[in-house]
Amino acid sequence: MQSNFSSLDWIIFASYFLILIFTSVLLSQTKVKSSRDYFTGGNSMPMLAVAISVLATSQSAATFLGGPESSYKGDLTFLGFYVSAFLAVVFVAKVLVPKFYAVNAITVYEYLEYRYGESSKRYAGVMFLVGRLFASGARLYIGALAISMILFSDIAVGHMVISISVLMIGALGYTYFGGVKSVIFSDIIQAITYIGAGIAVLVYLYTSLNTDFSTIVTTLNENHKLNLVNFSFTGSFSIWSLFVGFFLLNIAAYGLDQDMTQRVLTCKNKKEGEKSLIYSIIFTVPVVVIFLVIGLLLYLFYQHPEISGIKSACIDQNVDGQSVTIFMFYILNEMPEGLRGLVTVGAVAAALSSSNSVLSAMSSVAVEDIYRPMVSKDKPETHFLKAGRIMVVVFAVLLSIMALLSYYWQQYTQLDLLSFALGVMAFAYAPLLGVYAAAIFTKRGSEETVKYALIGGFLTVLISQPYVIGKLLDYKIDYSVMMVAGTLVSFLMMMTQKDKNG
Numbered sequence: 363m364q365s366n367f368s369s370l371d372w373i374i375f376a377s378y379f380l381i382l383i384f385t386s387v388l389l390s391q392t393k394v395k396s397s398r399d400y401f402t403g404g405n406s407m408p409m410l411a412v413a414i415s416v417l418a419t420s421q422s423a424a425t426f427l428g429g430p431e432s433s434y435k436g437d438l439t440f441l442g443f444y445v446s447a448f449l450a451v452v453f454v455a456k457v458l459v460p461k462f463y464a465v466n467a468i469t470v471y472e473y474l475e476y477r478y479g480e481s482s483k484r485y486a487g488v489m490f491l492v493g494r495l496f497a498s499g500a501r502l503y504i505g506a507l508a509i510s511m512i513l514f515s516d517i518a519v520g521h522m523v524i525s526i527s528v529l530m531i532g533a534l535g536y537t538y539f540g541g542v543k544s545v546i547f548s549d550i551i552q553a554i555t556y557i558g559a560g561i562a563v564l565v566y567l568y569t570s571l572n573t574d575f576s577t578i579v580t581t582l583n584e585n586h587k588l589n590l591v592n593f594s595f596t597g598s599f600s601i602w603s604l605f606v607g608f609f610l611l612n613i614a615a616y617g618l619d620q621d622m623t624q625r626v627l628t629c630k631n632k633k634e635g636e637k638s639l640i641y642s643i644i645f646t647v648p649v650v651v652i653f654l655v656i657g658l659l660l661y662l663f664y665q666h667p668e669i670s671g672i673k674s675a676c677i678d679q680n681v682d683g684q685s686v687t688i689f690m691f692y693i694l695n696e697m698p699e700g701l702r703g704l705v706t707v708g709a710v711a712a713a714l715s716s717s718n719s720v721l722s723a724m725s726s727v728a729v730e731d732i733y734r735p736m737v738s739k740d741k742p743e744t745h746f747l748k749a750g751r752i753m754v755v756v757f758a759v760l761l762s763i764m765a766l767l768s769y770y771w772q773q774y775t776q777l778d779l780l781s782f783a784l785g786v787m788a789f790a791y792a793p794l795l796g797v798y799a800a801a802i803f804t805k806r807g808s809e810e811t812v813k814y815a816l817i818g819g820f821l822t823v824l825i826s827q828p829y830v831i832g833k834l835l836d837y838k839i840d841y842s843v844m845m846v847a848g849t850l851v852s853f854l855m856m857m858t859q860k861d862k863n864g
Contacts, residue, residue: 367513371703378555378707382532382714389547390539396743397734400541400750401468401726407628409638411546415625416642418549418715420615421649422501426556426712427508429650430689433657437589439599443612444650446604448643450612455636457802458617463632468730470623474812477801478861480735482812486794487731489816490620491724493790495757498621498720499764500786505529505713506765511690512706519769526765529710530758533718537754542628542722552715559708560652566701567659573669578659581666587658607842610849614791618798621723660688663696720761725753788844793819795845796852807856819852 367375394400432440458470465476471490475483506525507517514521536548571578582588592600599608616622616639629635663670693705729750768786793816800807800815807815825831826844 367702367706368699370700371706374700374703375706378710379532381551382535385548385551386532386535386544389536389544392540392543394539394541394543394747397726397729397746397750398468399543400747401624401722401730403541403543403546403628405628405630407543407546407625407630409629409634410641411550412625412629412635412638413641413645414553415546415549415719416616416622416638417645417649418553419622419625419719420642420646420716421553421556422505422712422716425650425653426560426709427504427687427689429653430657430660431687433587433654434661434688437587438654438658439589439592440654441590441647441650442592442599442601442604443608444643444647446608447612447616447646448640449605450609451616451639451643453613454617455639458798459626459635459639460632461802462623462627463635467627469620469727470618470627471620471727471731474797474801478807478812479809481809482797483731484735485809485813485816486797487727489790489793489820490727492820493787493794494619494621494720494724495760495764496789497787498716498724499761500768500771501716501720502526502529502713502761502765503768505709505717507769508690508709508713509706512693512702512709515694517769519766522766522769526762529713529717530762532710532714533721534754534758536714536718537721537725538751541750542624542719542726545718545722546625546628548718549715552711555711556708556715557649557652559704559711560649560656562701562704563697564652564656564659566698567656567663571659571662571669572671577669578662581662581669582658585661587661603840603842607840607845610795610845611787611791611842614795615787618791618794619723620727621720624723624726625719656689660692663692664688717761721754721757724757725750728753728757788823788841788848789820792823792845792848793817793852795819795849796854797856799849799853800856804857805861806859807861808859811856811859815852815855818855819848822851823848 398404429440461473462470465472467473469487471483471486474486503522503526506522506529509525509528510517510521513525536544579588594600626635626638629638663672693702697705729746733749733753734746796819797807797812797815823844826839826847828839831839
């Protein structure tokens with residue numbers, strides 16, 4: 363199937379990449395003298411810029427495509443995820459951030475060195491790198507999926523390779539020379555781009571419906587699409603899931619994941635860091651609402667032909683035999699020229715904002731937590747700066763490979779995009795949560811137990827996957843349960859030994 367991009371779409375697409383090239387060259391002029399400058403921006407970043415950068419990183423292509431899918435097939439209970447996130451962020455801001463600033467950390471895992479010793483920092487760093495390789499490879503795959511479908515109208519392996527390469531080259535352009543400072547400022551550009559694309563789609567969809575606002579609200583309400591809270595114990599976004607499993611996941615995401623927390627450590631002091639986290643969630647909620655409302659309007663467009671004016675309801679979300687999200691289906695079949703190009707660059711921007719940041723985060727952990735302690739302390743800072751840039755390239759290659767593997771992984775598991783992305787994150791988050799809970803709230807644990815607790819938590823999440831225990835017991839475990847189980851196993855393993863430094 364040929365691409366249905368018009369000349370106007372290609373002009374918009376090309377213009378966006380010209381802007382990417384220009385801004386990446388501009389931001390690469392940033393003077394970087396040491397690895398601390400490269401990884402923390404010299405602790406000089408404005409609080410609001412950091413907040414927007416955290417927002418941009420948290421809103422990947424999984425949200426861009428998965429958000430509308432969630433409200434189209436369900437309701438608005440996904441918003442509860444961000445209520446949970448707000449509570450988690452307050453906890454991170456008040457409990458974890460001050461501890462990171464107290465030890466003048468470049469990475470969040472340096473706190474474990476302070477508590478247990480140098481090896482524990484290295485173990486946590488390795489766990490982060492493995493887990494982040496999985497999670498960010500999945501995110502990159504989802505972004506490439508969108509680009510391949512829009513540009514080529516299929517997800518053939520060759521077209522996926524091209525789409526993955528486009529995203530990684532764009533991410534490298536920002537990260538390689540300027541480090542985290544370039545990443546933060548580029549995230550602002552990407553956030554403006556994909557939020558703008560979302561608003562444009564929202565306005566177009568609303569005006570294309572042949573009805574008034576009150577009829578839209580009434581119809582959605584009658585179809586139970588405006589529910590905000592799920593009080594049952596079933597469903598992905600039930601009260602149980604939100605305030606137990608997702609609460610833990612959000613603490614890990616905003617406080618123990620170097621990908622997100624690295625930005626917070628670039629602020630001038632802990633107070634600015636705390637504010638940046640809280641503001642990021644406040645800014646995120648209206649962005650998520652935009653994409654959930656798009657899903658609701660798509661529901662009316664496809665399931666209520668009497669409102670949209672189309673001939674019949676949409677039953678089959680397939681394009682050339684390939685199952686796609688409802689937003690992707692709409693982009694490919696209904697969106698006019700010009701707007702299709704704008705939405706494409708919005709998808710690219712959403713994917714880029716999470717891809718460039720992870721390169722900097724993974725490089726910082728590899729260099730500061732693993733490589734630096736292994737080499738002579740007499741090495742000049744220029745050596746570690748060069749090592750940081752080499753690691754950025756190495757992880758760009760590894761993430762590209764992981765994205766391609768995720769292409770087969772998701773097709774095998776048959777999970778929806780949001781569930782796939784969230785489930786993959788649990789691999790690193792659960793074990794790290796258990797270790798940090800012990801480090802902060804108890805006087806138990808040691809360098810040795812850190813290693814075994816991280817492995818134990820990881821294996822617990824692995825065993826809980828639907829393609830492992832689900833195949834054996836014919837029972838699907840929700841990823842919020844995976845988070846609780848993995849965290850509990852990791853924590854209990856830390857409790858088996860008393861901390862000698864405690």
